[in-house]
Amino acid sequence: MNLGSCSNKLIGMDWSKRDGVSDISSSLADFDDQCQFTVDFSRFVVVHGAGSFGHFQASKSGVHKGGLNQPLVKAGFVATRISVTTLNLEIVRALAREGIPSIGMPPYSCGWSTSERNVASADLSGVAKAIDSGFIPVLHGDAVLDDSLGCTILSGDVIIRHLAEHLRPEYVVFLTDVLGVYDRPPTDPNAVLLREIAVDEDGKWSVVKPTPQSMNKQVEITVAAHDTTGGMVTKISEAALIAKLGIDVYIVKAATSHSLKALKGELRHNIPDDWLGTVIRFSR
Amino acid sequence: MNLGSCSNKLIGMDWSKRDGVSDISSSLADFDDQCQFTVDFSRFVVVHGAGSFGHFQASKSGVHKGGLNQPLVKAGFVATRISVTTLNLEIVRALAREGIPSIGMPPYSCGWSTSERNVASADLSGVAKAIDSGFIPVLHGDAVLDDSLGCTILSGDVIIRHLAEHLRPEYVVFLTDVLGVYDRPPTDPNAVLLREIAVDEDGKWSVVKPTPQSMNKQVEITVAAHDTTGGMVTKISEAALIAKLGIDVYIVKAATSHSLKALKGELRHNIPDDWLGTVIRFSR
Numbered sequence: 001m002n003l004g005s006c007s008n009k010l011i012g013m014d015w016s017k018r019d020g021v022s023d024i025s026s027s028l029a030d031f032d033d034q035c036q037f038t039v040d041f042s043r044f045v046v047v048h049g050a051g052s053f054g055h056f057q058a059s060k061s062g063v064h065k066g067g068l069n070q071p072l073v074k075a076g077f078v079a080t081r082i083s084v085t086t087l088n089l090e091i092v093r094a095l096a097r098e099g100i101p102s103i104g105m106p107p108y109s110c111g112w113s114t115s116e117r118n119v120a121s122a123d124l125s126g127v128a129k130a131i132d133s134g135f136i137p138v139l140h141g142d143a144v145l146d147d148s149l150g151c152t153i154l155s156g157d158v159i160i161r162h163l164a165e166h167l168r169p170e171y172v173v174f175l176t177d178v179l180g181v182y183d184r185p186p187t188d189p190n191a192v193l194l195r196e197i198a199v200d201e202d203g204k205w206s207v208v209k210p211t212p213q214s215m216n217k218q219v220e221i222t223v224a225a226h227d228t229t230g231g232m233v234t235k236i237s238e239a240a241l242i243a244k245l246g247i248d249v250y251i252v253k254a255a256t257s258h259s260l261k262a263l264k265g266e267l268r269h270n271i272p273d274d275w276l277g278t279v280i281r282f283s284r
Numbered sequence: 285m286n287l288g289s290c291s292n293k294l295i296g297m298d299w300s301k302r303d304g305v306s307d308i309s310s311s312l313a314d315f316d317d318q319c320q321f322t323v324d325f326s327r328f329v330v331v332h333g334a335g336s337f338g339h340f341q342a343s344k345s346g347v348h349k350g351g352l353n354q355p356l357v358k359a360g361f362v363a364t365r366i367s368v369t370t371l372n373l374e375i376v377r378a379l380a381r382e383g384i385p386s387i388g389m390p391p392y393s394c395g396w397s398t399s400e401r402n403v404a405s406a407d408l409s410g411v412a413k414a415i416d417s418g419f420i421p422v423l424h425g426d427a428v429l430d431d432s433l434g435c436t437i438l439s440g441d442v443i444i445r446h447l448a449e450h451l452r453p454e455y456v457v458f459l460t461d462v463l464g465v466y467d468r469p470p471t472d473p474n475a476v477l478l479r480e481i482a483v484d485e486d487g488k489w490s491v492v493k494p495t496p497q498s499m500n501k502q503v504e505i506t507v508a509a510h511d512t513t514g515g516m517v518t519k520i521s522e523a524a525l526i527a528k529l530g531i532d533v534y535i536v537k538a539a540t541s542h543s544l545k546a547l548k549g550e551l552r553h554n555i556p557d558d559w560l561g562t563v564i565r566f567s568r
Contacts, residue, residue, distance in 0.1 A: 015367070133352060135362075145417055
């Protein structure tokens with residue numbers, strides 16, 4: 001992202017006090033008349049998962065299975081939302097401190113709801129309007145109401161796919177803590193990084209690179225017990241659905257040169273041989 | 285509020301870790317099979333202002349005056365939203381710890397926007413749905429997009445009035461840090477508490493109790509310099525608009541027996557002489 005800057009100085013947008021000290025004075029000093037401040041950056045939407053937030057509250061109470069009339073589920077719904085919105089706020093603040101005009105848009109409050117776990121409603125116009133106003137909307141996996149189950153957990157992966165379907169971004173990047181998708185758990189020393197996955201008309205996906213001959217193995221995917229939304233399985237199948245729209249998806253390790261290339265859109269026409277990650281593409 | 289309880293034990297709904305200790309274990313223990321847990325309380329909406337949060341960020345950057353294309357306003361918009369959503373989360377957590385199934389619904393993300401500072405859109409169905417699902421929606425004064433100004437500050441008082449118009453509650457309680465509305469700043473030792481204010485068909489309001497003869501004075505209202513949304517003036521005029529709908533409004537000091545009476549709805553048919561506060565009513 002090409003961030004707005006003033007004499008290459010960062011314009012902090014989190015003016016909250018930290019340890020009793022507000023950084024508003026230094027921030028305001030940046031806005032003087034001499035300042036050639038331009039807010040000129042790519043149009044972006046950020047969607048984050050719950051990480052260590054939310055999953056525990058959700059799985060302990062069974063929010064993902066519904067049944068809002070049960071006290072435990074109801075309490076878990078409240079507890080899950082508190083946990084994921086706490087994380088959302090921290091992410092919004094971290095982005096704002098870097099001068100990114102981020103706006104938290106918790107899906108529950110943005111009118112997202114599901115029916116049998118499929119997205120039934122979502123205020124996409126609000127997301128579009130925030131982007132048009134020059135903001136970066138920050139959504140997240142959330143506990144939502146479900147028409148048939150009462151409630152469930154809407155994963156960030158499903159949100160990304162729904163946004164992609166309607167907002168038609170140029171590309172989608174999944175940031176994760178490993179280099180990409182492997183043929184088995186990446187902790188396995190023999191795990192092979194899948195460099196390219198092709199999705200066909202029927203939504204079926206197959207590994208293109210490395211070539212199946214060189215692998216000659218079944219892809220094995222596991223899901224962590226606490227993950228209420230399907231872990232890597234959901235991630236890949238949602239990514240495949242996005243790719244089917246003709247939108248390339250990059251699954252890549254956060255905070256690496258590989259993810260930076262993906263985020264900048266540098267991989268759209270040519271993927272260099274030294275790039276490490278997984279690209280999921282529609283094979284016409 | 286008649287809270288759900290289990291053997292008179294509180295059911296905490298904030299399972300976040302505090303100082304590294306999660307209270308989820310003790311909370312989960314409350315949900316055993318023996319538990320006669322009932323969630324049976326009044327249908328409520330909570331709207332809070334910004335207090336020491338938000339006002340400073342908003343007034344320093346002029347978010348209330350609009351002009352989102354100016355870097356300072358844009359940064360202030362982001363900073364204001366971070367500040368008010370931080371407060372919202374703290375209030376949601378405080379309520380959840382007391383067993384109240386509260387759900388944060390920040391107006392910006394709930395689709396509230398304005399046109400020339402008047403509410404232009406608001407997702408009231410989301411608020412109604414949350415109430416119907418047994419939750420207590422918690423809204424707040426927020427920075428929002430404005431069709432003509434670009435952006436502005438939507439005060440909690442205006443939100444309450446808009447909700448009252450559409451959800452038609454039995455009564456509305458404004459909790460504040462003084463006993464009610466006075467005829468001049470309550471710090472003035474001669475300030476007189478206005479016990480009853482009548483609103484007529486034209487929306488004009490007049491003091492009924494104490495009787496004008498016994499006061500024989502003009503009511504004087506001041507607004508704090510940092511208050512971007514009009515302070516007590518906005519509060520009273522919005523309260524008058526609510527009263528005009530035939531909905532009684534009580535302005536009362538928080539955390540007193542007087543506010544408890546108001547919140548419980550005990551004042552609807554008869555206001556005891558020892559009750560201290562201001563009631564604003566429609567005089568037909």
